[in-house]
Amino acid sequence: MLPPIIQTFRERYPNVQFHLHRGTSEQIAAMAEFDRIDFAIATGSQSLFGKYALLPCYRWHRRIVVPKGHPLAAIPQPTIEELAAYPIGAWWIRPRSVNARRKLTSCLQGSRSRRAEPR
Secondary structure, three states: OOOHHHHHHHHHOOOOOOOOOOOOHHHHHHHHHOOOOOOOOOOOOHHHHOOOOOOOOOOOOOOOOOOOOOHHHHOOOOOHHHHHOOOOOOOOOOOOOHHHHHHHHHHHHHHHOOOOOOO
16 A cells, blocks of 8 residues: 555656655665666665755654663763663664664764763
């Protein structure tokens, strides 16, 4: 089932071809490079799209999930250093997003050298 906005678009513009492709930021950049797409919605890897205009379309609101009573629960906006003081139980970044995962891993590893003891 198509999301309602796509269905509405198709109904309003029946003579416009609409093809939906899914891929990693790297795959989307390659499709753009070879003129296989007219536009894309990408969630990172801005360096891959240096020769394109990047327009904001929405924001992701990510949350840090911890048990009630956890020391991080008392910090309204924890810094990366405060987060690095605790083990991460699971990646919220999909395995397909290699570039984003690499950036987060690098950031967290850089924080370990100045890591504070958990409160």
